[in-house]
Amino acid sequence: MIRVGVVGASGLAGGELIRLVTQHPDLELAFLGGSSNIGRRPAELHPGLRLELGLTVEPVTEDVADRVDVLLLATPAPVSAELAGLLADRIPAVVDLSGAFRIRTPELHDRWYPKVARRTDLADRFVYGVPELVGDRMADAALISLPGCYATAITLGLAPLTLGLGLDLGNVVVDGKSGSSGGGLQLRTADLHPLRAGAIAPYAPVGHRHAAEVGDFLGRGGRGSIGRLSMSAYGVPQVRGLLTSSYVFLDEPVDQRELQRAYLRFYKEHRFVRVRRHTETLVPVPDPQAVLGSNYCDVTVMHDEEGDRIVVLAALDNLVKGAAGQAVQAVNRRFALPEEAGLSMLPVMPA
Template identity: 85%
Template structure:
């Protein structure tokens, strides 16, 4: 068994990690870490969990390295940066779900994460963990930085165009809509039910740090593939799930048939990315509600010939494929397991 620990056990992503680890056939939960919830059991923190393991939340010290083979950091970026500096060469595999190490370029990192001071010698050692795109790099990786939830959807949506067809994307404009769980458990007035219910709140209309990390990753993967990439983000009244709509402008000539074939070809053999026609089901897809509770990302590509653009839609559960599920998927590859191990749950609908 692979011994797994979760730091940030009281958070939403931490709870999802506990849920997935405890039903995984090859992972054993051996450590829970935190600060504000020390001494509490998982079932106290997450009412849906009724696991009968003799674990309570403990402070995180160097000794955790003796208890785990992999440690998940479901912590704020500032905390993850500190813990990575403490544990990077002690824990065999460290998986960070925060934004502390997602952006490699120092100036870009400082712009979007000005309060996150990280060890510069660690930055280039982290693998940006999109399993479908960097699977070979995850094998035996000691440090893995998970993409953000929006970034996962955007990157999976654009990769067949840039890394598959080799298109040069002059301009990409992203519209992102996410449920309230994307903001974690911080108490903010704007997230109170009277304001959030039924709302479409433009909380980040002129830029988002997840778009910055996508641009940083794609530039490293294929320099010059993307010109300008901008994003507007909206909060909606869902609890789980997100949808990104990427409007792509390019001088390269494509048609719908070529695009559809390229996406099917690119994701062949990748079980968690479902390439879909938007009109193939009773309701138009992708739609976040048809992936909730699962590790699937649904992706659709459309050619808007009249508008001179490519429209790429991507939907996922921000707590599973956008966080905990993708983390487990990356760990499966890290330890040589089939990537779908412990992640074969079908979506729950309606939810």
């Protein structure tokens, strides 16, 4: 069994990690780390997890290196940067779910994460990206940085155009909508129920750091390019799930059938990305409801002849494929386990 530690065990992503790791056939939950809930059991922190694992939340010290084979950091970016500096090269694998090491370019990192000081040498060593696109590089990787939830959806939506077809996308505009769980458990006035329920909140209408991640990553992909990528993000009245709509403006003509075939071909060997036709079900898809509780990302590509643009829709559960599920998928890749191990759950709908 592979011994797993979860730091940030009391958060939403931490709870999802506990849920997934304890159901995994090849993983053993061996350590729970945190700072604000020392001594508390998982069942106290997460009402849905009535588990007696013999574990309580502990402070994270260098001694954790003797207890785990992989450490999952579901912590704020400044904490992840500090812990990675402390534990790199002491643990066979560290997987970070925060933004501490997502953007490799120092200037771009400082712009979007000005309060996150990190070791430059570590930033260059982290393998960044979704497993579908960089999975081979995750094998035997000591340090893995996972994309944010929006960045995961956007990248999976655009990768067949850039990395697959090698297109140069001059201008991409992204519209993102996410449920309240994307903001974690921080207490903010805008997230109080009387203000959030029934609202469509434009919390980042003119910029989002996940868009910077996508541009930084795809710009180093080797095929195709993105000239400019801008994003607006909105909070919507649901708890889980997100949808990204990417609008790609091209001068050259495109064919809908060729686009569909290109996406099917690109993701043919990747179980967790489902390429869908918008009208294939009774409910138009992609719809975040159709992926909740699962590690799937549903992707649809369409050619808008009237608008002379490509429209790419991507939906996922931000706490699973956008966070904890993707972390387990990365662990599977890192330790040469079947990629679907512990992640075979189907979506729950309606939710």
